[in-house]
Amino acid sequence: MAEATVTARGEAVVPGKPDEGIWVIEVSSLDTSPDAALGDVGERSKELDGLLDELGVAREKRSSTGVSVREEFDYADGKQVHRGYRAQNILTVRLADATIAGRMIEGSVARAKASVRGPTWWIAPDNPARIEACRQAAAEAKRKAEAYAEALGLRLDAVAEIRDSAGNPAIPRPGAGAIALRAMAETTVEVDPGELNVEAQVDVTFSLESGG
Numbered sequence: 001m002a003e004a005t006v007t008a009r010g011e012a013v014v015p016g017k018p019d020e021g022i023w024v025i026e027v028s029s030l031d032t033s034p035d036a037a038l039g040d041v042g043e044r045s046k047e048l049d050g051l052l053d054e055l056g057v058a059r060e061k062r063s064s065t066g067v068s069v070r071e072e073f074d075y076a077d078g079k080q081v082h083r084g085y086r087a088q089n090i091l092t093v094r095l096a097d098a099t100i101a102g103r104m105i106e107g108s109v110a111r112a113k114a115s116v117r118g119p120t121w122w123i124a125p126d127n128p129a130r131i132e133a134c135r136q137a138a139a140e141a142k143r144k145a146e147a148y149a150e151a152l153g154l155r156l157d158a159v160a161e162i163r164d165s166a167g168n169p170a171i172p173r174p175g176a177g178a179i180a181l182r183a184m185a186e187t188t189v190e191v192d193p194g195e196l197n198v199e200a201q202v203d204v205t206f207s208l209e210s211g212g
Contacts, residue, residue, distance in 0.1 A: 004208040005160055006148050010141030015195040016129020020094045021101060021119030025108050027089045028115070034069050037087035041067060045089045048112040052093065055104055061094045095119075101191035121193055133200035138162075141204040149208055157207040165201045 027048060029040035045067075052062060069087040073080050095101055101119065108114040123130065142156075149156050 004154070005205050006145050006154075006156075006208055007161075007203055007205040008141045008144035008148065009165070009201065009203050010137040010139065010144065011201045012133045012136035012140060012199070014129045014133040014136065014198050014200075016123055016127055016198045018121035018193045018196055019124040019127055020096050020122045021098055021191070021193060022122060023093045023095065023101070023104070023116060023118035025091045025093060025112075026115045026117070027091075027112055029087050030072060030084050031087075032084050034085045034087070037085045038067065038069055041087040041089050044112040044114065045091075048091065048108060048114060051104070051107040051111055055100050055107075057093060057095065057100075057104075061096075063092045065090045065092075094122075098191050098193045102189040105189050105191075119191070119193075121196055123196055123198060127198070129196075129198040130200070133198045134164075134202070137200040137202045138204065141202055142206075145204065145206050149206075152208075154208045154210060157209045159204060160207050161203075161205040163203040163205075165203050 025048065027041050027044045029037045029044070031037040031040060067087060067089045069085055072083045072086040074083050075081065093104070095104070105116050108116050146156055
């Protein structure tokens with residue numbers, strides 16, 4: 001006879017502070033020749049590197065897709081019009097310290113004439129909020145299983161299986177968790193990471209024994 005078991009799902013949502021913000025900085029130039037466009041992008045990229053060095057952003061926290069160049073066209077009166085050559089350098093920057101993000105944005109625009117997109121907030125696997133969400137989800141699964149067993153006149157025995165079934169582990173929290181980029185003064189930007197909702201979902205199977 002097969003051993004009796006019960007499976008219960010536990011879920012939990014815990015707010016947590018992001019560990020890093022991920023930013024995309026693009027240096028782009030349109031000129032009449034590829035060399036001119038690339039030269040402009042190269043010089044402004046050096047300015048960007050200098051800024052990041054000044055802000056203390058480690059080299060391993062920067063990743064570049066490399067410099068690209070392509071012809072660019074427009075259409076006028078149904079005809080293709082050659083505009084020139086577009087060179088680009090796209091850099092991804094990971095910042096653990098959100099307080100320097102405003103200076104990075106301002107400096108990127110002012111010194112490198114770059115465009116900045118972001119941030120995308122990231123929570124590390126070892127973030128305390130993730131651990132707490134897992135703990136709460138497992139506790140809820142046990143409470144549910146105990147309720148099912150008690151209703152059937154049984155008791156929980158050993159854990160037979162644990163299966164992590166979480167979906168999206170970090171979802172922006174409405175309100176306080178929304179990304180906030182605020183112009184505090186004419187040339188000052190404040191970046192507030194707020195909080196993210198960290199979700200955990202687990203299916204736990206328990207063996208059952210007769211109640212007594």
